[in-house]
Amino acid sequence: MASDRSPAAIDYTIGWICSLADELVVAEAMLDERYSCPLQSPSDYDIYTVGRVATYNIVVACLPAGLYGTSSATRVAEQMQCTFPALKFTLVVGIGGGAPSGDHDIRLKDVIVSQHVDGHGGVMHYRFEKIVDGRGFQCTGF
Structure with missing residues (x-):
């Protein structure tokens, strides 16, 4: 109310x-x-x-x-x-899907706060419908 x-x-x-x-x-x-x-x-x-x-x-x-x-x-x-x-x-603010890598083990339910780094806004955009050469999702920008 x-x-x-x-x-x-x-x-x-x-x-x-x-x-x-x-x-x-x-x-x-x-x-x-x-x-x-x-x-x-x-x-x-x-x-x-x-x-x-x-x-x-x-x-x-x-x-x-x-x-x-x-x-x-x-x-x-x-x-x-x-x-x-x-x-x-x-x-x-959202639930996200995780982005595990060799450097950062980010998984579902982790809390992530981004920051500007090297001129990038801190958010990576992946096209979830586009897999490149069978190797995973394509990063389409920051």
Whole structure:
């Protein structure tokens, strides 16, 4: 249930983007308090859940069903920023599938935080439907 005292759009500082509906359910459960969503930008068709975790006002959105990947996440992040202009951080939080390698043994359920390294944004994009020469997934960019 939404609280009667809903902050204005400029009072939200953290955006949280989920790729899957299951992730959205978990994100919503993490909120200490839920608020009514402020008016959105007229060109913004995304659906938001807004609330508070500790002292932080947070906006949560999910990618449209069936539209995964960096372009969809970028569009949601851009629209979120238009409606909530004071966002300082926007995070894509999801369950992931793991990326084990000789250097880093990353597996399902591990928590990963990326950072900029050598001019790359810290996110590797793999095309899961494209296997190259039978050797695994193709990295299509950072």
